[in-house]
Amino acid sequence: MTISSSSGNSSRRKKVTPLDVKRPQEMAREPGTSFLRELRLRISSLSQTTLELEQIVQYFFDEVQSAVLVEGLTYAHPSFGVDLQYGSLEKHRASYRLNTQQQYFGEITFSRRKRFNETELARLESLLDLFIYPVRNGLQYREALRSAMTDPLTGVGNRLAMNNALDREIELARRYGRPLTVLMLDIDKFKAINDIYGHAKGDDVLCTVAEYIEQSMRSVDAVFRLGGEEFLIVLSDTSLAQAVIIGERIRQSIEVSHQGSASEPHVTASIGISEFAPNMSADDLIKRADRAMYCAKEKGRNKIECAPA
Numbered sequence: 001m002t003i004s005s006s007s008g009n010s011s012r013r014k015k016v017t018p019l020d021v022k023r024p025q026e027m028a029r030e031p032g033t034s035f036l037r038e039l040r041l042r043i044s045s046l047s048q049t050t051l052e053l054e055q056i057v058q059y060f061f062d063e064v065q066s067a068v069l070v071e072g073l074t075y076a077h078p079s080f081g082v083d084l085q086y087g088s089l090e091k092h093r094a095s096y097r098l099n100t101q102q103q104y105f106g107e108i109t110f111s112r113r114k115r116f117n118e119t120e121l122a123r124l125e126s127l128l129d130l131f132i133y134p135v136r137n138g139l140q141y142r143e144a145l146r147s148a149m150t151d152p153l154t155g156v157g158n159r160l161a162m163n164n165a166l167d168r169e170i171e172l173a174r175r176y177g178r179p180l181t182v183l184m185l186d187i188d189k190f191k192a193i194n195d196i197y198g199h200a201k202g203d204d205v206l207c208t209v210a211e212y213i214e215q216s217m218r219s220v221d222a223v224f225r226l227g228g229e230e231f232l233i234v235l236s237d238t239s240l241a242q243a244v245i246i247g248e249r250i251r252q253s254i255e256v257s258h259q260g261s262a263s264e265p266h267v268t269a270s271i272g273i274s275e276f277a278p279n280m281s282a283d284d285l286i287k288r289a290d291r292a293m294y295c296a297k298e299k300g301r302n303k304i305e306c307a308p309a
C-alpha cells in the first residue's frame with residue numbers, strides 16, 4: 001500500500017510505503033499501544049461487517065476519534081462517483097491518496113480547526129491500512145451492483161434497476177402525495193431497421209435513442225431498457241401534463257436526430273404515459289403505460305398517448 005499525503009497549511013506531501021506503515025507488532029513496543037492495538041482490532045472487525053462504503057467510512061470516522069481528534073472526514077473517488085463527508089470540513093486538513101501497487105482507491109481527508117501535529121499525523125497514517133482494504137471491497141461491491149443493474153449495450157439501467165427505482169419512487173409518491181409518471185417508449189418498426197441496415201446498426205440506434213432520452217430528461221429522472229427496443233422512463237414529482245411535455249421533447253429529439261438517409265435509418269418512437277394513483281402497484285403503472293404505448297402504435301406510431309385516469 002502507498003499513501004501520499006498533504007497536510008494542513010504546511011501543504012506537505014509525502015509518500016509512505018508499506019514498510020513505513022506500522023504493523024500492530026511494531027506498535028506493541030511503543031507506550032500506550034495496547035489501546036491502539038485494540039482500536040485496530042475494533043476498526044478491522046467493524047469494517048468486516050459490511051460492504052457498504054458509506055458504513056465503512058462512517059465506522060472509520062467514528063473509531064479514529066478515539067486516537068486523534070478529527071472533526072471532519074471526507075472520502076472521494078471521482079471515477080466511482082463517490083464523494084462522502086462526515087462531520088464538518090474544517091481549515092486544517094491532512095489528505096492521503098490511497099494506492100496499492102496496482103490501483104488507486106481514492107482520497108481521504110481528515111480535518112479540524114486545530115493544526116494536526118506530527119504525532120497525530122503519524123497515528124492517523126498508521127490506521128490507514130485498516131481503511132484501504134475494506135474500501136477496496138466496498139468499491140468492488142458497488143461496481144458489482146452497478147453492473148448487475150446496467151444494460152450492457154446502452155449503459156442505462158436494466159429491468160432489475162427499474163424494479164428497485166420504481167418501488168422507491170412509488171413509496172415516496174405515496175408517503176408525500178407527490179405526482180409520479182412513467183413513459184413506456186418503443187422504437188417503431190425496429191425489426192425493419194435491423195432487416196434493412198443490419199443488427200449492428202440496430203444496436204447503434206438503441207444506444208443513440210438511450211442518449212437522446214437521457215438528454216431530454218432532468219438529472220433526477222431515470223431511464224431503463226426493458227429488453228429489445230423498449231425503454232421505461234420514470235419521472236418523479238412530475239404530473240401527467242408535465243410528462244406529456246417531456247415525452248414530446250423525447251419523441252421529437254429522436255425523430256429529428258434520425259432523419260434517415262441511404263445508410264442511416266429514419267427512426268421514430270411511440271410513447272405511452274401513465275400517472276401513478278395510490279391504489280396502483282408498480283406492475284399496474286407499467287401495464288397502463290404499455291397499453292397507452294400500443295394505442296399510440298395503433299394510431300399510426302411516432303405519437304404519444306396517455307393512459308385514461
Ligand SMILES: Nc1nc2c(ncn2[C@@H]2O[C@H](COP(=O)(O)OP(=O)(O)OP(=O)(O)O)[C@@H](O)[C@H]2O)c(=O)[nH]1
Pocket residue numbers: 153186187188189190191192194198199200201202203206227228229297301
Ligand atoms: N439490433 C438489435 N435488435 C434487437 C435487440 N433486441 C431485440 N431486437 C429486435 O427488435 C425487433 C423488435 O421487433 P417487433 O417486436 O416486431 O417490433 P417492431 O418491428 O419495432 O414494430 P412495432 O413495435 O410494431 O413498431 C426484433 O426483430 C428483435 O430481434 C437488440 O439488442 N439489438
